[in-house]
Amino acid sequence: MHDTRAYEAETDGIVVRVRPSYLAGQSDPDAGRWVxxxxxxxxxxxxxxxxxxARRWVITDARGHVEEVRGPGVIGEQPTIKPGESYAYASGCPLGTASGSMVGGYSMIDATGRTFEAAIPAFSLDVPGDRRVLN
Incomplete structure:
Protein backbone atom coordinates (compact mmCIF):
# COMPACT_ATOMS: atom_id res chain seq x y z
CA MET A 1 0.00 0.00 0.00
CA HIS A 2 1.31 3.45 -0.90
CA ASP A 3 0.24 6.35 1.30
CA THR A 4 -0.86 9.57 -0.33
CA ARG A 5 -1.98 12.92 0.95
CA ALA A 6 -5.44 13.52 2.39
CA TYR A 7 -8.21 15.28 0.49
CA GLU A 8 -10.58 17.33 2.64
CA ALA A 9 -13.96 19.09 2.42
CA GLU A 10 -16.11 20.80 5.06
CA THR A 11 -19.88 21.22 4.89
CA ASP A 12 -21.88 22.82 7.71
CA GLY A 13 -19.32 21.82 10.34
CA ILE A 14 -18.80 18.28 9.04
CA VAL A 15 -15.24 17.64 7.84
CA VAL A 16 -14.64 14.70 5.50
CA ARG A 17 -11.03 13.59 4.93
CA VAL A 18 -10.14 10.89 2.42
CA ARG A 19 -6.74 9.25 2.00
CA PRO A 20 -6.55 6.90 -1.04
CA SER A 21 -3.87 4.23 -1.44
CA TYR A 22 -2.99 2.09 -4.45
CA LEU A 23 -3.08 -1.66 -3.72
CA ALA A 24 -0.44 -3.11 -6.03
CA GLY A 25 -0.81 -6.58 -4.49
CA GLN A 26 -4.51 -6.75 -5.39
CA SER A 27 -4.13 -5.14 -8.80
CA ASP A 28 -3.48 -6.97 -12.06
CA PRO A 29 -2.64 -4.42 -14.77
CA ASP A 30 -2.14 -7.19 -17.38
CA ALA A 31 -5.80 -8.15 -16.79
CA GLY A 32 -6.96 -4.51 -16.77
CA ARG A 33 -7.64 -4.34 -13.02
CA TRP A 34 -6.29 -1.65 -10.69
CA VAL A 35 -7.43 -1.53 -7.05
CA ALA A 54 -26.69 7.29 3.13
CA ARG A 55 -23.79 7.64 0.72
CA ARG A 56 -23.45 8.70 -2.92
CA TRP A 57 -20.26 8.12 -4.91
CA VAL A 58 -19.44 9.15 -8.46
CA ILE A 59 -16.51 7.09 -9.78
CA THR A 60 -14.86 8.10 -13.06
CA ASP A 61 -12.14 6.10 -14.80
CA ALA A 62 -9.47 7.41 -17.19
CA ARG A 63 -11.70 6.68 -20.21
CA GLY A 64 -14.42 8.93 -18.80
CA HIS A 65 -16.70 6.03 -17.82
CA VAL A 66 -18.84 7.17 -14.87
CA GLU A 67 -20.43 4.89 -12.30
CA GLU A 68 -22.71 6.21 -9.57
CA VAL A 69 -23.08 4.21 -6.36
CA ARG A 70 -25.78 4.93 -3.77
CA GLY A 71 -26.72 3.10 -0.63
CA PRO A 72 -27.62 3.30 3.04
CA GLY A 73 -24.83 4.20 5.44
CA VAL A 74 -21.26 3.05 5.01
CA ILE A 75 -19.83 -0.45 5.45
CA GLY A 76 -23.18 -1.64 6.83
CA GLU A 77 -23.45 1.11 9.45
CA GLN A 78 -25.34 4.37 9.89
CA PRO A 79 -23.10 5.90 12.55
CA THR A 80 -24.05 8.73 14.87
CA ILE A 81 -21.16 11.11 15.47
CA LYS A 82 -21.25 13.21 18.62
CA PRO A 83 -20.03 16.83 18.68
CA GLY A 84 -16.24 17.00 18.64
CA GLU A 85 -15.90 13.32 17.75
CA SER A 86 -15.08 11.48 14.54
CA TYR A 87 -15.92 8.27 12.72
CA ALA A 88 -13.46 6.47 10.45
CA TYR A 89 -13.73 3.55 8.06
CA ALA A 90 -11.92 2.01 5.11
CA SER A 91 -13.23 0.72 1.80
CA GLY A 92 -11.96 0.07 -1.70
CA CYS A 93 -12.55 0.59 -5.38
CA PRO A 94 -11.44 -1.42 -8.42
CA LEU A 95 -11.02 0.33 -11.77
CA GLY A 96 -10.47 -0.88 -15.31
CA THR A 97 -7.90 1.88 -15.92
CA ALA A 98 -4.68 2.92 -14.16
CA SER A 99 -6.20 6.17 -12.92
CA GLY A 100 -9.50 7.77 -12.10
CA SER A 101 -11.29 9.85 -9.53
CA MET A 102 -14.05 9.67 -6.94
CA VAL A 103 -16.32 12.32 -5.43
CA GLY A 104 -19.60 12.20 -3.59
CA GLY A 105 -21.62 13.04 -0.52
CA TYR A 106 -23.06 11.68 2.69
CA SER A 107 -26.73 12.28 3.52
CA MET A 108 -26.76 13.43 7.13
CA ILE A 109 -29.42 14.24 9.70
CA ASP A 110 -28.68 16.18 12.86
CA ALA A 111 -30.30 15.94 16.28
CA THR A 112 -32.68 18.79 15.40
CA GLY A 113 -34.03 16.82 12.40
CA ARG A 114 -32.24 18.94 9.78
CA THR A 115 -31.03 16.96 6.78
CA PHE A 116 -28.11 17.97 4.58
CA GLU A 117 -25.44 16.49 2.33
CA ALA A 118 -21.85 16.57 3.58
CA ALA A 119 -19.49 16.77 0.62
CA ILE A 120 -16.94 14.04 0.02
CA PRO A 121 -14.00 15.82 -1.64
CA ALA A 122 -12.97 14.83 -5.14
CA PHE A 123 -9.88 12.67 -4.93
CA SER A 124 -7.58 11.13 -7.45
CA LEU A 125 -6.84 7.44 -7.90
CA ASP A 126 -3.41 7.21 -9.46
CA VAL A 127 -0.78 4.50 -9.63
CA PRO A 128 2.29 5.80 -7.74
CA GLY A 129 4.75 7.41 -10.15
CA ASP A 130 2.06 8.11 -12.75
CA ARG A 131 0.65 11.56 -13.53
CA ARG A 132 -1.95 12.80 -11.00
CA VAL A 133 -5.47 13.37 -12.33
CA LEU A 134 -6.46 15.75 -9.51
CA ASN A 135 -4.05 17.94 -7.54
Missing part, protein backbone atom coordinates in the same frame (compact mmCIF):
# COMPACT_ATOMS: atom_id res chain seq x y z
CA UNK A 36 -7.38 1.29 -4.49
CA UNK A 37 -8.23 1.45 -0.82
CA UNK A 38 -9.43 4.66 0.74
CA UNK A 39 -9.61 5.65 4.39
CA UNK A 40 -12.33 8.11 5.37
CA UNK A 41 -12.55 10.20 8.52
CA UNK A 42 -15.72 12.19 9.25
CA UNK A 43 -15.35 14.83 11.98
CA UNK A 44 -18.32 16.54 13.64
CA UNK A 45 -17.40 20.15 14.47
CA UNK A 46 -21.04 21.12 15.14
CA UNK A 47 -22.70 21.40 18.53
CA UNK A 48 -25.17 18.54 17.96
CA UNK A 49 -24.94 14.82 17.11
CA UNK A 50 -25.25 13.92 13.42
CA UNK A 51 -26.11 10.59 11.83
CA UNK A 52 -24.81 9.41 8.47
CA UNK A 53 -27.86 7.97 6.70
Missing amino acids: WAYQVEIVNLTGVPVQLM
